[in-house]
Amino acid sequence: MKSFKRAAWLLPQPVLIIGTYDKNGKANAMNAAWGGQWDMNEIVVSLGSHQTTDNLAENDEFTVAFATTKTMVAADYVGVVSGRNTPDKMEKTGWTIEKAPNVNAPVFKDLPMTLECRVKQKIDDKGTGYYLVAEIVNILCDEEYLAEDGKPDVEKMSLITFDPVHHTYIQLGKTVGKAFSDGMQLK
Numbered sequence: 001m002k003s004f005k006r007a008a009w010l011l012p013q014p015v016l017i018i019g020t021y022d023k024n025g026k027a028n029a030m031n032a033a034w035g036g037q038w039d040m041n042e043i044v045v046s047l048g049s050h051q052t053t054d055n056l057a058e059n060d061e062f063t064v065a066f067a068t069t070k071t072m073v074a075a076d077y078v079g080v081v082s083g084r085n086t087p088d089k090m091e092k093t094g095w096t097i098e099k100a101p102n103v104n105a106p107v108f109k110d111l112p113m114t115l116e117c118r119v120k121q122k123i124d125d126k127g128t129g130y131y132l133v134a135e136i137v138n139i140l141c142d143e144e145y146l147a148e149d150g151k152p153d154v155e156k157m158s159l160i161t162f163d164p165v166h167h168t169y170i171q172l173g174k175t176v177g178k179a180f181s182d183g184m185q186l187k
Helices: 051-058 072-080 089-093 182-186
Strands: 016-021 027-032 035-039 042-048 061-066 097-099 106-108 113-123 129-141 160-163 168-171
Touching: 016 042, 016 051, 016 106, 027 042, 027 051, 027 072, 027 089, 027 106, 042 051, 042 113, 051 061, 051 129, 061 106, 061 129, 072 089
Parallel strands: none
Antiparallel strands: 016 027, 016 061, 035 042, 042 129, 061 113, 097 106, 113 129, 160 168
């Protein structure tokens, strides 16, 4: 095996779109790759200093949506352009924006699934960013992306993952097994 120096190469990394409102109620979005499930009803996201962190200082509610192959260009754009410097950032994405039903945060209708969240804790807040632990208040999913059982269908969504090794986006693939079941073959 070849050895590499330490790097942020935990794979796969979701492409999370964090939605917030500023103090005037203007929607903002940022792309955050370093996040995941923290507990059964909580997530964690690593945030640097951004318009999003400014907004979260004013309002502790936000949304987290998942980027897709269809939304990849705009999802990348909201990660490379700051809402602090680009007042028409959201207009350039072309996304349809509406208020979330359960939290004071925007929902980007072009993204198939959205977590409505509330800040629970900011860890290691030094002014340059922090680790955000948040409670999942509710989950929204466009009905177009539901499976026959009425639950979200990940394959239909064409979600993308961030490849930190090559700085690319990769579309998630097809179902290849059944969790908590297939391993029983070895029992």
